[in-house]
Amino acid sequence: MKKNIAIIFGGKSGEHEVSLSSASSIYNHIDKEKYNVYTIGITKEGNWLYYEGSCENIKNGKWVELANKDAKINLIPTQGEKIGISLSNGVFHEIDIIFPVLHGPYGEDGSIQGLFEISNIPYVGCGVLSSSVGMDKIICKKIFKEMGLSQVKFEYVTRYEFVKNVQDSINNIERNINYPMFVKPANLGSSVGISKAKNKDELILAINEALRYDYRVIIEEGINAREIEVSVLGNEDVSASIVGEIIPAKEFYDYEAKYINASSKLLIPAPIDDDIIKKVQDMAIKAFKGIDGCGLARVDFFIDKDTTEIYINEINTMPGFTNISMYPKLWEASGIEYKDLIDKLITLAVEKFEQKK
Ligand code: ADP
Ligand code: MG
Ligand code: MG
CATH class of the missing domain: 3.30.1490.20 (ATP-grasp fold, A domain)
Incomplete structure (x- = not known):
């Protein structure tokens, strides 16, 4: 039987636009033979809207105008009602699994994950705790410190x-x-x-x-650093991908260098020694497990250009997910295609849900 998936995108955070790109890419590539896909957008003001239409209009923001404003999105379990989308013509789309493609506050920080827990529905990616710890650079650094992972002062x-x-x-x-x-x-x-x-x-x-x-x-x-990134995937049994490197187009990898100035480069694999690769992969898995991660994360590192010391920088629990983003690109280079990666993440979501019961 086909499963019904809801992709949730947009959101109130400063990373709204990034989410639109990630979501339209996932919508484009997800296996439609296997899944019925429904798309729910959250406007910058925080309003949830059901949108049926093309992925181009998700990416360019037109979905807000084109959304079905009469549809009701039911995520709170109420007597006799299922989790899903009810349309004004009486049609009801039940939702089995949620794929929240949201970056930053309200989407990647555990708050929406808390809502899905209340809804009692499987969802892709990290849970409440790991999402909020991963998002909070202060708390996360304290935990990394306790785990003995080396990081900057x-x-x-x-x-x-x-x-x-x-x-x-x-x-x-x-x-x-x-x-x-x-x-x-x-x-x-x-x-x-x-x-x-x-x-x-x-x-x-x-x-x-x-x-x-x-x-x-x-x-x-601040250190004079090479920027190294590794993707992790799994719940209990966690794997780390090939390691990539970012060459920022600017003095540091700021918003413009990430999304506007196309001359930032991703090197896959990163041209670094095997022993460093191994260390980075081990640290990435350790960090992911240390915050109780599940599903996915991209773990970012600095390698000091002067001393070659490795420092963990951060863990991103919902990394950029367009088909040209680092997270899926690293898996592609490690042998998992974009479409299969989406499928794997959905399977992991269901497994996690079953495990928690
Ligand atoms: P974000 O979660 O917004 O990506 P980061 O902590 O990764 O925040 O910082 C963004 C970028 O700023 C990094 O990719 C890197 O280019 C630069 N940067 C951040 N912290 C440092 C540091 N301690 N030393 C050198 N560069 C840094
Ligand atoms: Mg970063
Ligand atoms: Mg980050």
Whole structure:
């Protein structure tokens, strides 16, 4: 029997557009012989809309206008009602599995995963805990530290503390970390709100900039790094892909270098020694298991160009997922095609759901 899958895309986060690209690509490639696919978009304001139509209109944003505004999306279990989409003409599409293709806050941070838990429905990717830990750069770094995974030096500050005493906050950071520093909102992705600070004035500006996106900010020691990424896949039995490298088109891999300026390069496989590859893969699996990940994640590393030291940077529990994104590209190079990867993730979602029962 064909399973009914709902792809959920868009969302309130700064990574809305990235999600549209990932979702339209998944919609395009998912095995339609095996699955009936329904698409639900979340507008930038946070409204959920059922959309039936082409993937081009998901990508270009026209789906908002074209959505079926009368359809009701039922995710909260109520007496006698199933999880699904009811149309005004009386048709009801029951949903068996959800594929949330959402990046950043509200989509990748455990909040929507909590809703799916309440709905009691299988969903692709990490659960509540691993999603929220993966999204929060401060908490995640504390856990990595406890696990003995090596990472750059960091400090953090809340808006309340920073505004109360700017000088104290700066002194504390400068005492522990050397310039240049990278300043980031604790909960975001796609480099939104991130800046590099080379001196005190830039540091204050950078913290204020990051505070526009979150009330907690992390400050890291900046290193002269090669950027290495590895994809992991699995629930209990986790595999790591071939390792890739990013050559950013700019001074660092900011939003523009990621999505606008096409001259950033992905090298697959990364031209690095076998022993480093092995270390990075082991660290990626360890990090994924350490946050209780399931399904998928892309784990990102820095290799210090001067010392060749390996540092874990972050774990992304719903990485960019267009057919040319790093996550699926690394699996493709490791022998799993895009279409089969989607299928595998759906199977893992169902297995996880059964296991939790
Ligand atoms: P995001 O979750 O938004 O991708 P990252 O922590 O990966 O945030 O930072 C985005 C980019 O900023 C990285 O890919 C890298 O280019 C640069 N960067 C971040 N932290 C550091 C650091 N400590 N040293 C050097 N470069 C960094
Ligand atoms: Mg990230
Ligand atoms: Mg990153």
